[in-house]
Amino acid sequence: MTRLSASSDAPVPTHDSYDPTAIEAKWQTRWRERGTNETDIAAGPNPFYALMMFPYPSAEGLHVGNLFAFTGNDIYGRFQRLQGHTVFEPMGFDAFGIHSENYALKVGEHPMRLIPRNVANFTRQLKRAGLMIDWRYAVDTTDPAYYKWTQWVFVQLFRKGLAYRKEAAVNWCPADKTVLANEQVIAGACERCGTKVEQRFLAQWFFRISNYAERLLDNLEHLDWSETTLTAQRNWIGRSEGAEIHFVVRGPSSEVRTSRSSDLGAPTSDLVVFTTRPDTIFGATYMVLAPEHPLVVRITSPDRRDSVQAYRDDTARQDIVARKINREKTGVFTGSYAVNPATGADIPIWIADYVLMDYGTGAIMAVPGHDERDFEFATLFHLPIVRVTAPEGVPADAPLAEPFVDDEGAHLVNSAQFDGTSVAHAKRKVTEWLESRGAAKAVVNFRLHDWCISRQRYWGPPIPIIHCDHCGPQPVPEKDLPVVLPDIPDFRPDDTGISPLARHEKWYVVPCPKCGGTGRRETDVSDTFLDSAWYFLRYPSADRDDVPFAPEATRKWLPVTSYIGGNEHAVLHLMYSRFITMVLHDMGHLHFEEPFTRFRAHGHIIREGAKMSKTKGNIVNPDRYFEQWGADAFRMYLMFLGPFQEGGDFRDAGISGVRSFLNRLWLAVVDARKDGTPDADVLRKMHQTIRKVGDDTARLSYNTAIAAMMEYMNTLRKGDRTPHQDEVRPLVQLVAPYAPHVAEELWEKLGNSSSVMDGGWPAFDAALAREEFIQLAVQVNGKLRGTISVPRDIAQDAAVTAAMAEHQVAKFVTSPPRKVVFVPGRLLNLVV
RNA sequence: GCGGGGGUGGCGAAAUGGUAGACGCGGGGGCCUUAAAAGCCCCUCCGGGCAACCGGGUGCGGGUUCGAGUCCCGCCCCUCGCACCA
Numbered sequence: 001m002t003r004l005s006a007s008s009d010a011p012v013p014t015h016d017s018y019d020p021t022a023i024e025a026k027w028q029t030r031w032r033e034r035g036t037n038e039t040d041i042a043a044g045p046n047p048f049y050a051l052m053m054f055p056y057p058s059a060e061g062l063h064v065g066n067l068f069a070f071t072g073n074d075i076y077g078r079f080q081r082l083q084g085h086t087v088f089e090p091m092g093f094d095a096f097g098i099h100s101e102n103y104a105l106k107v108g109e110h111p112m113r114l115i116p117r118n119v120a121n122f123t124r125q126l127k128r129a130g131l132m133i134d135w136r137y138a139v140d141t142t143d144p145a146y147y148k149w150t151q152w153v154f155v156q157l158f159r160k161g162l163a164y165r166k167e168a169a170v171n172w173c174p175a176d177k178t179v180l181a182n183e184q185v186i187a188g189a190c191e192r193c194g195t196k197v198e199q200r201f202l203a204q205w206f207f208r209i210s211n212y213a214e215r216l217l218d219n220l221e222h223l224d225w226s227e228t229t230l231t232a233q234r235n236w237i238g239r240s241e242g243a244e245i246h247f248v249v250r251g252p253s254s255e256v257r258t259s260r261s262s263d264l265g266a267p268t269s270d271l272v273v274f275t276t277r278p279d280t281i282f283g284a285t286y287m288v289l290a291p292e293h294p295l296v297v298r299i300t301s302p303d304r305r306d307s308v309q310a311y312r313d314d315t316a317r318q319d320i321v322a323r324k325i326n327r328e329k330t331g332v333f334t335g336s337y338a339v340n341p342a343t344g345a346d347i348p349i350w351i352a353d354y355v356l357m358d359y360g361t362g363a364i365m366a367v368p369g370h371d372e373r374d375f376e377f378a379t380l381f382h383l384p385i386v387r388v389t390a391p392e393g394v395p396a397d398a399p400l401a402e403p404f405v406d407d408e409g410a411h412l413v414n415s416a417q418f419d420g421t422s423v424a425h426a427k428r429k430v431t432e433w434l435e436s437r438g439a440a441k442a443v444v445n446f447r448l449h450d451w452c453i454s455r456q457r458y459w460g461p462p463i464p465i466i467h468c469d470h471c472g473p474q475p476v477p478e479k480d481l482p483v484v485l486p487d488i489p490d491f492r493p494d495d496t497g498i499s500p501l502a503r504h505e506k507w508y509v510v511p512c513p514k515c516g517g518t519g520r521r522e523t524d525v526s527d528t529f530l531d532s533a534w535y536f537l538r539y540p541s542a543d544r545d546d547v548p549f550a551p552e553a554t555r556k557w558l559p560v561t562s563y564i565g566g567n568e569h570a571v572l573h574l575m576y577s578r579f580i581t582m583v584l585h586d587m588g589h590l591h592f593e594e595p596f597t598r599f600r601a602h603g604h605i606i607r608e609g610a611k612m613s614k615t616k617g618n619i620v621n622p623d624r625y626f627e628q629w630g631a632d633a634f635r636m637y638l639m640f641l642g643p644f645q646e647g648g649d650f651r652d653a654g655i656s657g658v659r660s661f662l663n664r665l666w667l668a669v670v671d672a673r674k675d676g677t678p679d680a681d682v683l684r685k686m687h688q689t690i691r692k693v694g695d696d697t698a699r700l701s702y703n704t705a706i707a708a709m710m711e712y713m714n715t716l717r718k719g720d721r722t723p724h725q726d727e728v729r730p731l732v733q734l735v736a737p738y739a740p741h742v743a744e745e746l747w748e749k750l751g752n753s754s755s756v757m758d759g760g761w762p763a764f765d766a767a768l769a770r771e772e773f774i775q776l777a778v779q780v781n782g783k784l785r786g787t788i789s790v791p792r793d794i795a796q797d798a799a800v801t802a803a804m805a806e807h808q809v810a811k812f813v814t815s816p817p818r819k820v821v822f823v824p825g826r827l828l829n830l831v832v
Numbered sequence: 833g834c835g836g837g838g839g840u841g842g843c844g845a846a847a848u849g850g851u852a853g854a855c856g857c858g859g860g861g862g863c864c865u866u867a868a869a870a871g872c873c874c875c876u877c878c879g880g881g882c883a884a885c886c887g888g889g890u891g892c893g894g895g896u897u898c899g900a901g902u903c904c905c906g907c908c909c910c911u912c913g914c915a916c917c918a
Contacts, residue, residue, distance in 0.1 A: 017870075158915060186914090228913085235835065235914060242918085288918095354916045366917050371915055372833090447917060508850050567836095570913080603837095604912090611912090640856070641844060657856045660870095665870085679874080704846070707855035714855090716899055720872050777851040782899040784851055806899060808885085819899050827850045831898050 017663040020630020024741040028127060029461050036755045037089075037132045041540055041553055044086025049557050050077035051536055051596075053565030053573070054092040054139075056099055057118040060109075062125040064620040064638070064650060065612045069602050071635045072644045073132045078737035079697045080562075081132070081483040082761040088557060089132050090539040092139035093098040093119050096147075097528030098176055098192060101459035105492060105516055110460050112487055115142055125622065130631045130740050137542040141531035147159030147461035148482035149538065149548035150531055154453075154464055154586060155475045155581060162208045163453075165473060167540060169292070169357070170452055172200040177493040178455050179204060184572070199316070202497050205463060205524065206450040207578045213237055213446040215593075216578055224644070225599040227480050232570035242276035243431045245365060245440045247287060247338040249299055250346060264363040271295065271338055271349070272358030274445050277367065278434065279426035282415040283340040283388035284365035285378070287349045289333065290357040293317040299349060300307060301335025308332055315353050323353060329377045340365075340415075341439035352377065360445055368403065375403035389423055451514070451576065453527040456494025458500045459490035468512035468519045470580055483521070499523040529684075533576040534584075536560050536595060549589075559592045567601035574599070603647025605638075611648070620650060621752065632739035633659040639738060661710050662742055665735065668716055668728050669746045678724040685715045687769035690762050693734045702738070725750065730762035778803045780812040796822040803828055 011593045032036050052073035055066050072087065081087040095115045104111040119140060139146050157163040175195035179202065184191045209216075216239045220230050250269035271287065286589045291294055291312045298690055300308045311332045322739040331352030340347050354373055355364050368378035368385040378385050387400050389410045396413035403412070405421040418426055418433075434440030454463060462483045464476035486507050491500050501507060502523040512519035540553040548559075559581075565573075577595050585593040604611050607618040625634045636658040642648020689712040689733065696705035712731060716723045729750055738741035746758035775787045776799060786808040790799060800820060813832055821829040 016867045231836060232913065238914095238917070240917075273918080277918080329916090352916095355918070366918085371918070373918080374915095444918085567913085580885080643845085651844080651857090654857055661856090663870085701843095707846075710855055717872085719886095723904090775851080779850085779899070782850095782897090787851065819898060821850090823850060829850080829898055831895065 003366055005123055013822070018666040018742065020741070021627070022630060023745045024128075024130065024631050027741045027744045028130065028452075030744075032756075034755070036757060037134055038136060039088040039134045040086060040090065040660075041137075041196045041543075041557070045560075046085045047048075047083075047557055048085035049540075049559075049561045050087055050089045050554045051079060051539075051560045051563045052089075052091070052568065053105065053563075054094050054532070054535060055122065056097065057093045057095050057122045058099070059103055059114070059118055060619065061118075061121050061621060061623070063612065065605050066624055067622050067635075068605050068638045068647070069130055069566065070126070070129065070131055071118075071638055072700065073562075074129075074601050074635075075639065075697065075702060075737040076562060076564065077250050077701065078132055078740065078757065079221050079761075081757055082759075083758070084738065085134070085456070088134065088540065090137045090139075090542075091126060091133045091135070092535055092539070093122065093141065094528065094532050094535075095119065095140055095142045096460045096531050098178065098455070098459070101193075101457060102176070104459070110487075110489070110491070111142075122379075128182060128624070128626050128631060129635065131620060132740070137539050139535055139542050141461075141528075141535065142459075142485050144482045145545055146538065147485075147531070149392055150461045150534070151464040151476070151481050151483060152210070152478060152525065152548055153530065153534055153584075154526060155478060155481075156589070157207055157583060158465070159473050159586060160583065162211070163205060164208065165203055167201055167203050168206075168452075169199050170202055170204055170495070171197045172202075173197055174495065176457075177495050178457050179452055201499060202456075203454050205454040205465075205522075205526075207579070208282055208453050209451045209575075210446060210448055212579055212582055213239070213448045214444070215494070215582060216448070216575065222474075223594060223599070224597060226567070226601040229567055229574065229599060229601050232567070235275065235577060236571040236575065237430055237450065240445050240447075241274050242274060242443065243278040243434070243440045244272050244274055244361065245278060245281065245341065245434060245444050246438075247271040247273065247341065247365070249295075249349070251338060254830070271363060272361045273363045273365045274443065275365060277370065277427070278431045278440065279412060279415075279418070279421075279423055279436070280367040280370050280388050281365065281430060282412075283367040283369045284340050284347065284416075285368060285384045285386055285388045286340075286347045286366045288352045288355045288364050288366055288377070289334075289349065290355045290362040291351045291353055292357040292361045293351070295363075296334065296351055299334050299336040300345050302332060304335035307333055311351060311708050313501050325626050327354070329373070329380050331377065331381070341434060341437065348383070350381075358449065359447065364628075369400050370403055370405055372403050374403065375400075379465045386414060388412060397806070402824070450581070451527075453530055454524035455527055456499045456524055457493050458485075458488070458525065460528060461485065461500065461531070463522040463524050463526050465522040466510055466519040467522065468515060468517060470517055471512055471514040472514060473522070474514050474519070485525070497691060499525065501525070501794065528650070529572055529576050532573050533580040536563075536577070536728045537584075537590075555591060558590070559594060560596045561598065563599045564597040564602055565599070566604070570601070600645060603643065603645055605641075605647055605650045607650045625655070629655050629659050630662075630741075632742045633662055636662070636706060636738050640706045642703060644700045657704070661704075661706075661713060662739060664713055664717060665728075665731065666742065666746065669732065669749055672723050672725040672728050673713075674725050676724060678726045682715055682723070682727050684771065685712055686727060687765050690730055690734065690764040691769060694761065694764065697737065706738065709738075732756065733759060774825055776825075777827040778806065778809050779827065780809060782829060783812075785809045785812055792825060796820065799828050800830070803830070 013618055050073060052070055066691050077087045077089040081272045100111055100115060102204040108532045141147060147609050154163060161678055171185045173180055173195055175193045176190060180190060185197050189196055219237055243807055247270065322543050331350045334351060336349045337346040338349055365372040370372040370389060374501055389404060390396060390413045391410045410423045412418045412421050412426050412484045418430060421429055431440055431442050462485055464481060464483045465473045466476060486504060488504060490503060508521040508523055510519050510521055537549045540557040541547060541550040544550050581590060581595040582593045584590045612618055633655060637655045640658055641654055689708050692708040693705045731745050733756060743756045772792055773789050774792050777784060778786050778788060785804050788802050788806060792800055799822060813830055815832055817830040817832050819831040
């Protein structure tokens with residue numbers, strides 16, 4: 001037989017058990033020959049787009065975490081197909097990016113040679129897993145035929161004014177030697193390698209995602225997405241309502257006073273802060289600027305210049321991790337004062353690193369009485385702390401031992417005409433008052449920043465821009481796309497902040513597309529997240545090379561019906577995809593503005609107490625399991641080990657249970673009798689099982705669906721009985737999404753010549769599923785005292801009579817029940 | 833600190849406010865077999881009891897309810913995000 005028999009702990013196929021290696025190979029071949037998994041993109045009725053997040057094809061190959069996610073999606077797709085949909089389940093490879101490039105550098109091989117090997121290995125494993133993928137529509141982001149259109153997307157954004165280049169303080173990873181998006185910086189460290197991120201000033205390309213903040217937030221209301229994902233997006237967008245308040249700066253420098261024009265018109269203000277608590281303006285006793293704030297130099301008095309400069313240098317040298325983790329307050333006084341527009345008082349202006357340049361305006365009004373950080377700072381530097389809100393019953397002059405931040409039920413004090421106004425009310429009232437004096441403006445502030453998309457690396461699509469001294473940056477004409485990434489040997493990045501492509505003059509010197517003069521190609525490549533921000537648009541049109549996405553296919557297949565993926569992409573990939581889709585919609589390229597109608601986040605596989613990852617060294621390669629147990633058993637085990645949306649513990653011990661279930665299924669079908677009639681009790685259980693497996697599969701509750709099939713199997717073979725074909729046939733159909741190869745083989749054994757995937761879902765008959773007798777739980781005072789078998793539709797009186805006839809019940813009912821609670825079909829509770 | 837998800841047998845886990853522990857793993861006993869494997873049957877939350885049964889039990893403390901793993905209030909712990917966000 002096969003190598004199965006050579007392995008010590010693998011089940012040896014006998015007449016009682018099936019040989020997965022043989023039948024899985026047989027069906028994978030047959031699917032390919034018959035085109036079973038091919039989707040009729042043009043004409044298939046009732047389309048259902050079952051999308052899974054495409055993998056990065058690592059050199060280690062597919063791991064169990066990938067397979068867990070893909071299997072979960074495949075079951076859902078197959079289930080929808082059995083329900084009568086034309087299901088499209090495509091696959092692709094997210095093969096550009098730092099991850100691939102770093103690996104290539106490590107092993108000293110060029111990514112252009114390395115990646116195709118990885119892709120081939122992944123493809124082999126994905127096929128082995130029996131996924132219902134239509135390989136004719138596979139995409140690879142590193143294929144010029146694909147990234148031609150990634151570049152096209154960039155050009156669209158550029159034309160719409162949504163791509164711009166600016167010199168900016170950016171997150172620089174000194175290990176990866178590239179710029180990172182804010183979303184890729186976790187607690188001040190590179191999310192990829194954990195190296196502390198530095199600030200650098202570099203010219204970078206950005207996408208104006210912040211223009212879409214409000215819409216990205218509002219649309220969340222209407223999306224059928226996992227709640228956890230929606231929450232993550234809301235938090236990331238970080239909308240807060242408040243006011244911008246303008247403060248006039250007094251001395252020491254007279255030029256300051258008129259230096260900044262305001263969009264409020266006269267009078268001119270000097271310093272703008274953002275606050276969510278305008279109601280506390282009367283308690284603003286000092287101000288703080290971020291050390292990097294551009295106004296710092298001009299407002300610093302001559303005698304403070306040295307200490308201010310020293311502090312700024314110190315901050316710049318500090319790594320961001322230390323700045324964010326180490327919360328001890330530090331700061332220096334600038335020597336200048338500003339006028340509090342509410343009180344008219346002069347308040348000192350400080351600089352301190354607890355105020356961040358990249359949120360709000362980079363400056364705050366400090367209200368130490370009602371903010372933890374300001375309180376701490378004021379205490380340290382002996383700045384005045386004033387109470388301006390108080391809860392009910394607390395006098396206005398009550399001292400503050402700690403900041404009072406609770407605004408529920410509190411009212412203003414020491415705030416002139418606003419004394420007594422509730423905090424909730426005062427937020428608006430004070431803003432209106434300041435507005436009327438030209439000192440404030442109600443604003444909504446977002447945490448979401450523009451998306452930095454340039455990367456000073458090699459392994460990505462070149463940004464399709466040509467710089468010209470006369471014409472400025474010009475997009476590469478669409479007819480000249482793609483800008484092909486050249487095959488260069490020296491692709492290693494350095495820390496100059498300049499891409500490796502900038503070393504290749506022959507590549508980057510090109511004529512300006514506008515004036516024909518000497519131009520210079522942009523030598524940065526784009527962020528990998530741009531590749532994946534539109535791939536779902538490409539799949540249905542992957543056979544077209546003249547358009548990024550064909551109108552007919554797009555209208556038919558998009559937006560994506562069901563998307564399943566990891567929640568680690570809740571704020572990166574999913575946010576960017578929504579943004580790109582919105583932009584393309586606004587430009588008239590798409591008929592919808594939200595790409596994923598339904599999204600479900602799957603859980604993660606834990607092994608040895610940790611999430612499976614390469615760094616933890618607890619990765620499991622599925623090949624061994626395919627070989628030892630078969631793809632069907634392995635798929636089913638992964639789905640059985642815990643709820644799909646929560647994940648679970650991976651351990652070898654559990655696999656034997658599902659393998660044994662499949663063996664028993666095999667035997668049940670092989671031995672099934674054709675003569676005689678099926679058993680009515682078994683048929684009842686069968687219909688109950690059809691209902692439960694359908695309901696559970698539809699809500700991704702795969703573990704309980706499998707449990708229900710096992711339960712039915714126990715009924716079917718109880719006492720070694722020989723089941724009837726009519727009893728087993730539907731079970732083969734129910735198991736098909738989970739264990740497609742065995743299901744096909746058994747379906748054939750049952751006399752069918754077409755695929756089980758084209759056989760539909762078995763019909764559920766409510767009448768046949770109904771129990772005539774039920775076990776009614778009988779409680780006395782809420783405590784279970786017994787169960788009685790009664791007709792399903794028994795009336796309350798009859799149920800009470802039957803219950804009282806039971807000694808176990810009667811002995812606890814010492815007096816006539818005061819109350820009877822009867823839940824038909826479930827329970828009877830006698831209260832005495 | 834803020835937000836999400838959790839805490840149930842030896843283990844993975846089930847339970848629209850209605851019989852806690854389905855299903856599976858592991859463990860124990862039995863049938864079949866020359867033997868093994870496979871298959872089949874029974875037992876397996878804890879304590880007491882020969883048994884029928886009785887008592888206790890879903891992180892901790894309260895509450896609502898005829899009835900709470902499930903709802904409410906107050907805590908503890910684990911886990912994943914975010915985090916000096918003004």
